[in-house]
Amino acid sequence: MELSIKEAADIIGKSERTVRHMAQTGRLRARRIGSRWVINRADLEDIGKKGKRRKAAPSAPAEPPRTAHPETVPVAETLPPTEPRPDLSGALPRPSFTVSFEPAPPPAEPGSRDYPNTIRELDAFAIATTILSGIAEARRDPRADQTLLEEPEEALRTFLQLLTDGVHQPDLRRKEALFQRAQSKACAALSSLIHYNLVYPDPDFSRLAERIETHLLMSLQELREATHRRLTWRGRVITAAEIAIERLLEQARAITRGRLTERLNTFERSVHRALQHAL
Structure with missing residues (x-):
């Protein structure tokens, strides 16, 4: 299911x-x-x-071997019985490149005037940083050609810069142009990884190249299409309607002094969703 x-x-x-x-x-x-x-x-x-399993109680520390010399007993085993060694076996892996703000409000609907609230809410940002960290990990492989790996790394760093600039760009035409340049950099990273494996079989970057082609470029294409729709006559009318609705709801929140905030937020999301279908 x-x-x-x-x-x-x-x-x-x-x-x-x-x-x-x-x-x-x-x-x-x-x-x-x-x-x-x-x-x-x-x-x-x-x-x-x-x-x-992560919530399971920590296991008790193992008893030291009876034949061990007192001076060779590990420090953790000399602790008092009331201070068991913490069990880190179920600890979550460290995230590669993420920042968490909790509690956080629900993100805006994809394609709405306010989406995304931050660059970190974009699929394209999360996918690109994961791929970039994968290349950085491959650099530690002694078989890796450091010179060739500089090309996809530089392309992805520029991609992230253009993506961030585009997200925070108020002018829609400038935003569309920045997303177009970001797409070119993603394609440059893809071709560089493919070229690397034509020269060297290891490290294998086929999975990273597939993620760029099937996930990164697709998510960026959605951003470009949403921006282009905003440039049409219908998109401009819907944007003006969204601004008017937001001002009206802000006044309603001020009058109710927070008593109906949740209901107003739900109503606002429903209206925005309906306007997105009209685009």
Whole structure:
């Protein structure tokens, strides 16, 4: 059975933002259908089982061998019985490149005037940083050609710079041009990784190249299409309508003094979703 991000978040008791980030970085097996992430329920149940193991009580420290000399007993085993050694076997792996702000409001709908709130909410950003960290990890391989790996690294760093500039660019035409340049840099990184494996068989970058082609470029294309729709006459009218609705709801929040904030937020998201379908 296939589940959406929201359904998966309800089942494992995490926020939608957390589940989306797990899917983006590969910590949760998921596949993209257009702009949506789809998760298999069986994979989700495995995540739930791992979560239970992480919550298990720490095991008691093992007794030192009776034949060991007193001076060779490890320091951790000389602690008092009331201070057991912490069990780190179920600790989560360190994220490669992410910043978490919790609690966080739900992200805006993809394609809406306010999406994304920050660069870190973009699929393209999470995918690109994961690929960049994969190349950095491959640099530690003694077989790696450092000179050839500089090309895809430089292309991806420039991609992230252009992506960030485009997200925070208020002018839509300038934004579209920056996303176009970012796409060229992603293609340059893809061709550099393919060229590397034509010269050297190891390290193998076929999986990273596939992620660029099937995930990174697709998510960037969605951003470009959403920006282009905003440049049409219909898009401008809808943007003006969104601004008017936001001002009206801000006044309503001020009048109610926070008593109906949650209902107003739900209403605002519903209106924005309806306007997106009109684009």
